[in-house]
Amino acid sequence: MFEIKIDDSKYWKNCIDAIANIVDEGLFNIAKDGISLKAIDPSGISMVSFSIPNKAFSKYELDKPISIGLDISNLIKILSTSRQNEYIIMKNTGNKFNIEFVGEHSSRRYKLPIIDVKTEDVKEPNVPVPESVIHVKSDGLKEILKDANSLSTYVGFKTTKDSFVVFAKSDIGELEEEHMNDAEIIKKMDITKPASVTFNVEYLVRIINASPQGSFISLGLKIDDPIKINYKIGDAELTYYLAPYIES
Amino acid sequence: MFEIKIDDSKYWKNCIDAIANIVDEGLFNIAKDGISLKAIDPSGISMVSFSIPNKAFSKYELDKPISIGLDISNLIKILSTSRQNEYIIMKNTGNKFNIEFVGEHSSRRYKLPIIDVKTEDVKEPNVPVPESVIHVKSDGLKEILKDANSLSTYVGFKTTKDSFVVFAKSDIGELEEEHMNDAEIIKKMDITKPASVTFNVEYLVRIINASPQGSFISLGLKIDDPIKINYKIGDAELTYYLAPYIES
C-alpha cells in the first residue's frame, strides 16, 4: 500500500511526458527514498532512466517498496486531463492503480489496470565515461535539431577543443553549424577528447522534448558510443541513452 | 416574401453552428413571432429544436409564414465568411434563399438553392418530465466530456441527492468524477429521483459545442430516457434530445 500526493498535477504530467515520449509501458519502482523507472523503447535503440526523490511530494507514504507496471500511453492520456489548481493522490487498491485529481469542490478518480512489465533486459548500458560533455540550453538544442531535420533524419554532433559542431547531409544538401564555447546556447564544455558521432534526429527530438523551457541539457559523447543525455524537470532527473547511427 | 436583418453576422453564425453540429439539412419555419427549426441527425439518435424570437432581429418582415428547406452544411460555409462590423439581410427570391452581408463600403450576396426537406418524422420525443435536472457551466461540462473521452466513447451521468457523478470505463481504465452540488461548475440541481444514464460522448460534444463561453447548460435526466439538453445563445434557444446508449 502506498499513498502519494503531488501538489501540482501539471508538473506530474510533464514528468511522465518525459517517459511517454520514449516508451509505451514501464515499471515504476516506488521505494522509501523516491520513485524510479528504467525502460527501453520498443525499437531498442534508446533508454530512459527516471528518478524523483520523495521530497518532491507533499505526502509520501508506503509500507514497503513496490513495483507497479503501467501502460504509459494510457497514463499520459489521463494526466492530460490535468487542470489548474488540482492536486493528485496516487495509490494502489487490489490490482488497480488509482489516480485522484482533487480540485476545490470536485474530484475525479481514475483506475488503471496494473500490468506485467518485463524488465529483465533493462539495465543501463555499460557506457564508459563520456569524453566530451556539453551543457547546452534546451531551447537552443531544440532549434538545432529542427535545423538538421530540415535536411536529414540523421544529425552528427562533433566536439573540438572549443566548439560544438552539428552536421547533417542528404540529397537536399549539407549543413554545418558551429557553436563556439562562448555561444549563447552553450553553458559549459568539458572536452577531454574530441568526438564525432551521428544520431537519429527523431529520437533526439523525442528525448529532449519534455525538457523545460529555459533549462539546460547535458550531452555526453564518446566516439562509437551511445550519447548520454541528462536534464531535470524540477526535482525529477532524466537520463537517456541513444545508440549511435551506423551508416550501412 | 420575407426580409430579415441581423445586426451581428457572427452571432447568426454561432446560432446556425448549434444546428449544423447535429444535422446536414433542415426546414426553417419563418413565422410572425420568430424562426424555428426541428431536425433529427442522420443517425437518428439525436434531435435539435431551435427557436429565436423576432425581437432578436433589427428588421423582421414577412407577408405570411413560410418554410424554407436549406442545406445546413452549405449555409454554415457561407456564414463562416462573416467579418467584423457586417450585418446580414436574408430574403427569398424565386426558389433561392438570399444572404447579403453588408459592410460599410462593400457587400456580398449569396444565393442558396431552397431544397425539399422531409419533416414528417420530426417531432419532439414524447419525453416525460426529467427527474433530475442539473444546471451546469458550459465550460466545465466541456472539460468533463474531455475527461471521459480520454478513456471511452461513452460516458455515464449519475445524480444523487447532492452530487452529479460522471463515469466512464474501457480497456484503458475507469473514471469516476464527482461534483458536489456546491461545486463551482454546478449552478443548481433539482433532483426528484436519482438517475444514471449512459450516452455517446461524441454526440454530447457536438451538442454542447456551440454553447457560449460562460453560459449555463441544463441537463434533464431520467433513467432509460433520452437526455434533454437546453441552452441559450443570446435570444436563441436550443433544445436537444439524445437517446441513451444501451450496452449490447
Next chain:
Amino acid sequence: MFEIKIDDSKYWKNCIDAIANIVDEGLFNIAKDGISLKAIDPSGISMVSFSIPNKAFSKYELDKPISIGLDISNLIKILSTSRQNEYIIMKNTGNKFNIEFVGEHSSRRYKLPIIDVKTEDVKEPNVPVPESVIHVKSDGLKEILKDANSLSTYVGFKTTKDSFVVFAKSDIGELEEEHMNDAEIIKKMDITKPASVTFNVEYLVRIINASPQGSFISLGLKIDDPIKINYKIGDAELTYYLAPYIES
C-alpha cells in the same frame, strides 16, 4: 564568384516564399544590378517574375553575371530555419550554393547542389496592356478569395466604371460581392474598359499568399487574357501571370 549579404534572414525567407508558392525549381540570374528569376509553375498555367535590386543587400559582390539553378522547395526548407537577429551570406563554391546564417556566437552553413534548370520556355506572356487595373489591399483580397472558396474552386473578377465585383458559382450556391471604388479595400481603380474574367482560386491564393500584411496588390485584367498581378515585398518586386479559366 559572388558573395551577397542580407541583414535580415527572415526577410529573405519571405521573398523566396513568394517564388516557392508557385514553382519547385528556378534559375536565379545574379547580375550587377540585382537578382532576378522567371519561372513557370509545373502545370503551366501561372508564371512568376521576381526581381530585387542590389541595394536591398548590405554586401553585393560578383565578378561577372551568373545563373544559379536551385531546387526552390529545398531552398525554402533551409530558409525556414531563419532565426531572429541572423544575417545571411550567400556565395558559390564549385557546383554548390552556400547559405551561411550568422548569429552573434554561432553560425550554420548549408550547401545546396546547383541544378540544371531548363528556361528556354520561360518568357513573360505577350500580354497587352490590361484595360482594368485595380489596386487592392492584400488582406482584403485574401478574404475575398476565402469567400469565393467557400463556394467554388473558381472565382470571377468583374470591373465596371466604379466597382470591382467578385463572383462564384457552384452546386452549393452563388456569390456576388461588390466593392465600390471608395471601398476600404480599394486604393485605386483605373478602368479603361470593363472586364470580366474567371480564374482558379487556389492559384490566386498561392500567388498572393506571400504579399505582406497591409501591402497593396495590383490586379491587371483584360477580357480573355491572363491576369497580371503585382506586389512588393520591401525592395523585391513580384509579377505573376495566371491564365483565365475557360469553362469547358
